[in-house]
Amino acid sequence: MAKKSPKKSSTTAPAALSKQDVKTLNSLRGLADEVVRSAERGRTPSLDIPSRSLSNVRYNKSKRFIEMGSGTNRRELFNLSQAKSYMQTLLVGSGCKQLLEQGKTTSIRGLYYLLKHTIEGSREETFDDQADCDPIIEDVEVSLDALREELHVYASNRGSMVGNILLNDSGDEIDCTRMGSGGYSIPSIVEPEIIKFAKCDAKFVLHVEKDTVWRRFNEDKFWQQYNCILTHGSGQPPRGVRRLLNRLHNELGLPVYCLLDNDPWGYYIYSVIKQGSINLAYESRRMAIPNARYIGLRSKDFTACGLSPSVTIRLNEQDVRRAKQIKTYPWFVNKKPWQQEIDLMLKNGFKLEVEALISKDISYVTEQYVPERLEEQDFLD
Amino acid sequence: MSTVNEQSPLVEEPASGNGKAEGHAAPRRRMTAEMMAAQQRDISVSEFFAKNRHLLGFDNPRKALLTTVKEAVDNSLDACEEAGIVPEIWVHIESTGNNRFKVGIQDNGPGIMKKTIPLIFGKLLYGSKFHRLRMSRGQQGIGISAAGMYGMLTTGKPVKIISRISPRRPSHYYEIQIDTQKNRPEILNGRGEGEDIPAGEKGHAYILEHGIEWVSHYDAAEGEKPAEVQHGTRVTIELEGRYQRGRGSVDDYLEQTAIANPHVTLHYLDPEGNRKTYPRSTQKLPPEPKEIKPHPYGIELGRLVTMLKETKATTLSQFLTGSFSRVSSSVARKICEEAKLSPRASSSRIGRREADSLFEAIQRTRISPPSTDCISSIGEELLLKGISHVVPGEFYVAATRPPAVYRGNPFLIEVALAYGGGNPVQKVTRDTLAEMLGETDARTLRQFIMTSFEGLGSDAAERILKASAMGTRQSPSKLDEAEIAKLHEAMRNVNLESGQTMQVLRYANRVPLQFSQAACAITQAVMNTNWRPYGLSQSRGGLPSGPVTVMVHMASVWVPFTSESKEAIAGYPEILKELRLALQAVGRKLGMYLNRRKRVAQEGERRNIFLRYLREVATAVSDLNGADRDGLYDKLLHVAKRKTAEADMRFDQRGRAIESPNDFGDHVLIVQSESEPEEPAA
Structure with missing residues (x-):
């Protein structure tokens, strides 16, 4: 089956990677390896994403700031309500990899446009709007323990x-x-x-x-x-x-x-x-x-x-x-x-x-x- | 019984004004009793019905055409079944211009004896069915002769009958007119004697030569020699009528007849030259209905008096046991005791008062219900065959209730239901639509759609018109080509599932009832049944909506029609109760099916959601770590299938594995649709 969109621009020479970039790339690859491992064992691919809700934060009295707890949310591919966000998470991962390899950065809006396309064989979009995409980027940040800048993504200037x-x-x-x-x-x-x-x-x-x-x-x-x-x-x-x-x-x-x-x-x-x-x-x-x-x-x-x-x-x-x-x-x-x-x-x-x-x-x-x-x-x- | 005596009141008193104001002047007499008596005379039934033809279903040209076909076909079917012949009917309608149609109906029945042909077709109220209690389509013996009379009155053409009893004996050919004043047939051909057509090849030549219409051979498969029609009757009536398709049309009637009579083959040639054949789906005739004696509970006082007068029995006891069903001598004795009459009393001596107490006594005595073997049901299997042959759908179910009794008359209710399939509005071709638009007498497009197609409400009509961007009040006859094309397009494409109302096909003794829907007990029962638990939406006290066709058949030795035109069944409580139970029986099965369909759809949807994302996931993963995209996709697909299968199993609340498709019980037919949930090719 021929894929129509020649997605990856293999023409761009890979940029020189910093140490941090190599580390980030490795953790991104880890994300993908997990999927392959699950598929081979016939299990449901899943991600454990640290929970970013009020219930999973606590106030550290000695450090005097809010810390994230150890609670995670499991996101599974074969779960009706999570299938799409699972797919989106991996999509964001691959988008970040692209940015890292080319040594470029983009805004979160740019990343949204980079990843937005119609899912093959349907009329559904990968992301409906940017609000769909932003929390997924944060999910990738927390689950990889990588900062947004380490993923080569930034928000618009304000301030x-x-x-x-x-x-x-x-x-x-x-x-x-x-x-x-x-x-x-x-x-x-x-x-x-x-x-x-x-x-x-x-x-x-x-x-x-x-x-x-x-x-x-x-x-x-x-x-x-x-x-x-x-x-x-x-x-x-x-x-x-x-x-x-x-x-x-x-x-x-x-x-x-x-x-x-x-x-x-x-x-x-x-x-x-x-x-x-x-x-x-x-x-x-x-x-x-x-x-x-x-x-x-x-x-x-x-x-x-x-x-x-x-x-x-x-x-x-x-x-x-x-x-x-x-x-x-x-x-x-x-x-x-x-x-x-x-x-x-x-x-x-x-x-x-x-x-x-x-x-x-x-x-x-x-x-x-x-x-x-x-x-x-x-x-x- | 050929005349009706008109009892017009004699006017003895001065008819006009109030006497007071006119003082003592004697009012002028306009008429004397003698003068009036001179005007009073017998009225022939024929005359009566010629004037009151609406009573027999000849109110308008369109209905007249239908009634003519209907009466002839009903008679043919009755005759064939009584003789034990698997019926084959030919219906030919030919336009002769000037709003006139020549209607020819032929059967392969036993034929009619030469003597009785003129009487059957040329005399009103002549027949075999009125005096007996036996399940049959016709009841009074008015129909076909009235049709002939109507034809004669509107076109002046005689009724032509050809009948054949055996291949070795000559056929008889008659051209008949009705003498309406005397209610007597008048034979026009063969110098008042009719013509005999010789048997064999000579006869065929004679038929051709004289231009007599007769289908001489059955249709045969190609290469085979067609078999000769060895016996049968054909009646040809020319009448003023109006041919129009749609609801309440001849086409509709024949289609519905085919559903309820799966043992009949119908050949239909419409006025536009289109041929259509409804082949039989079974060779088995319905079991022969038995003739029964009336049940005492169903008798009225007047009838009791008449029976007493007519009986040949000598004693009261003999009369009771001999004239009624379910009256043994001990029951007869009880009745007599109750009525304080001697069982040995002479039955001819019973006076009015004794008859009255006898009648009362009958009502008070416990008598077992009538035997019910006199009714022949269509049967669930044949109902399914019939409805699935004619109504397209995906799910069919049928139920036959055990016989019950109303007013001493045994009856039986059966129901068949078809779900799914398109609406007739979606099957119509563009040319037919254009013709229908030209023919219709509806003033607005909306009205046209609602009246021409079964099962479409105003909601659906409006949706169609909206989709075609046409006004609801536009005149149907003034559309141009492009507009017709647009309308046709909209009719085909608008999703009508929710806007469709249930189509109710009503039958009495296998005869479709096409008019007075609202007045009929069947419609009332359908509306009073709560269909919501069975997965259909229904507004309060209305017909449920959805792509559903329900067919309801009432078989009885005497069907209680609300009027002489036999259009609606009267709502006796016993009948309504049986109707309700039968409808609920099919409703439950429909509910099960719809539930499962919903579940299957959900299941498909689940799988589809996963499948949709799998390729994206595989692509992203292969971008990230260079894994083989297609290999990974296949593996994920494999997991997905297993996972969803497991999920489906869990879906059943009672912890059972998914039910097998046959747990609906008997008499259910499910047509698998071809479109399975698509799977993207790997």
Whole structure:
């Protein structure tokens, strides 16, 4: 039976493989060998994928971050509900192998397009949309214990940085003091092979929730005045941003301060930066920053800063539910200030965005709010 | 009994107005009793039915054509079966222009004696079936002569009959008209004596020469000498009619007759010259039904009085035991005791009052139900053969109930069910469709589809029209070629399984009932049966939907029709109960089949899902570690097959291995479809 699509471009010469690549390739091959072994013994080919659910993570009190448990989900080829995802897992594996051998990287969206095709003899697509593909990539990461970058896959850039630091990104010198109004766009992969810290004079890192606030700080040259690095992660920070923060903290010893909205979403972003996320619990050791600190906004700021009621946003049902859930997280449950903080927000019945401070004065946040907190060391842990 | 006496009330009082306002002036008499008496006279049955032809099924030209064919075919079948001849029937319809049709029906029956031919075909209410209790198609002896009369009234052409009793004796040929005033046949040919056609070759020549229609030989396989039709009767009637296909048509009637009469071969030549033959699927005649005496429970007072008058028995006891079934002398004695009459009383002396108490006594006395061997069922095996020959499908089941009794009349219900197969709408060819569109009197396309094809509801019609992008209210006769093609395409391709309603074929004594569906006890029983547990969807109090044809046959010595036109069966509780039980019996089997079909489909789906992904997996693996892709695929396929087989076994809840295909019990026929779940070639 002739196969129509000449899939593998054998014309491309294999790229020189790094040690890491060889290791990754070997584990990918292991994945395939298992299938062949099962087929030969007449058994159902299966994969044990570490479970990425809330039930399989636990909070490591001594390390102070979320760790993945040992629970796995078995994915079988001959199981109606798993057959397709099993097939997809192997497909992602073969796609990554292709990337590795050619020494190229692609976005997760690119990988999705690389692997998407109509299954022979049917009208079904291998992947219906990218949302179908992304969790499979994470599955491959966890089951091979390989990082996304080791598979030559990255996510889109989200998040920027300015400050007193000199980087080397893939051989290019980057002076983060001369980044204009846009800042340095933090790539998805920020491993030492890609980004090296050349020189750093900054004394701390200020991470803000989103772009608009970050611009305020950048325009006011806050980082110059206070000699710091300024980052944002467009809401929930992507892996690249979190990994970079982690490296700045661990390798350069810079404290990380977070300026986030006073709402359950903001609390959760802080929780992810500090303890790691449930979904990426296997990456916590590389991502979590247990010593990060929460500057604000605080529930008490409404009265402390004398804000007008018109800048508040009422908590909806979902917010209340989410807040109560966050309150019970093991890493918050024993911290009295946090319990008080959340209780106060619930009592207020409203949330506050960082932008609300602009109602006081356009630069209130950069000239007064943050400097005062830093001065008073008024943080939440 | 040739006349009906009209009892019109005599008008003695002044008929008009109220006397008050007119004071004392004597009202003018318009008519005197004498004048009226002069106008009062006998009415002949023929005249009566000539005026009231709708009573006999001649209400409109389309139905007239059908009724004519039906009466003739029914008579032919009755005659053949009574004589013990395996019937072969020829139905020829020929258009003679001007909405006139020449209908010729020939059988290979025993033939008719020369003397009685004119009476049978030229006199209403003449026949052998009225006075006896015996299962037969015809009952009154009106049908065929009424058809002849209708033909004569509308076209003026005589009825032509040719009948042959034996190959050695001359055949008789008659051209008859009915004298409607006297209800008497009038023979036109051979100077009022009819013609004799000599036997043998000379006869064949005579037939040809005189242009008499007669099929002289049976069809024979190629190379064989065709056998001569040695005996039989052919009646030819020319009448005004309308030929139209679809529901309630001649074609429909013949098809349904073929289902219920698998021992009959039918040759049909339609007005457009198409020949169609329904070959018999068995040589075995149905067992001969026995004639029975009436059962006392089924008798009415008036009839009892008449019987008492007519009886030759001398004593009451003799009368009771001799005229009724299931009345022994001890039962007769009990009845007499109950009625406080002497068993030895003279039966001719029983007066009105005594008859009344006798009638009451009969109702109070326990009498065993009538014997039921007088009914001949079609039988499950032949029902299956019949329905599977004519209705395409994948699953057939039949059930015959034991005989039961209503109002003292034994009867029996049998049901056959066919599931699957296409709808008639999907079988129709484009040319036929174009013709049907031209012929129909439906005003809208939607109406056309619903009335022309069995088992299509408004839902299905709308889906077809939507698929063909045509309006529901478009006129069917004004479609152009392209539109017809589009409609035809849509009819073939639209999935109608869910939009289809159950098709109910009703039979009484093997005769299909084609009209008054809603009024019929059979339809009521089908609608009142809950089909949902059997895997069909059904809206409350409606016919279930799905590609199902159910055929229901009621056999009885006396079928209780709701009207003289014999279109619907009356709903006696006993009949409804038997109908329900029979329908449930086939329903259960259908449910089992549908359940299993669903399971097989699921199983196939499971396997398909795995198979679909196996090649992808094999490709990915071979990309990753360079394994032999096709070899791996084969191995995985092997595992897949084993795994799904195991999974299927587990599917049965009772822990049994998958049942063998024959556990439906008897009288089930499953047609394997050719399309097995596809397997990608390795």
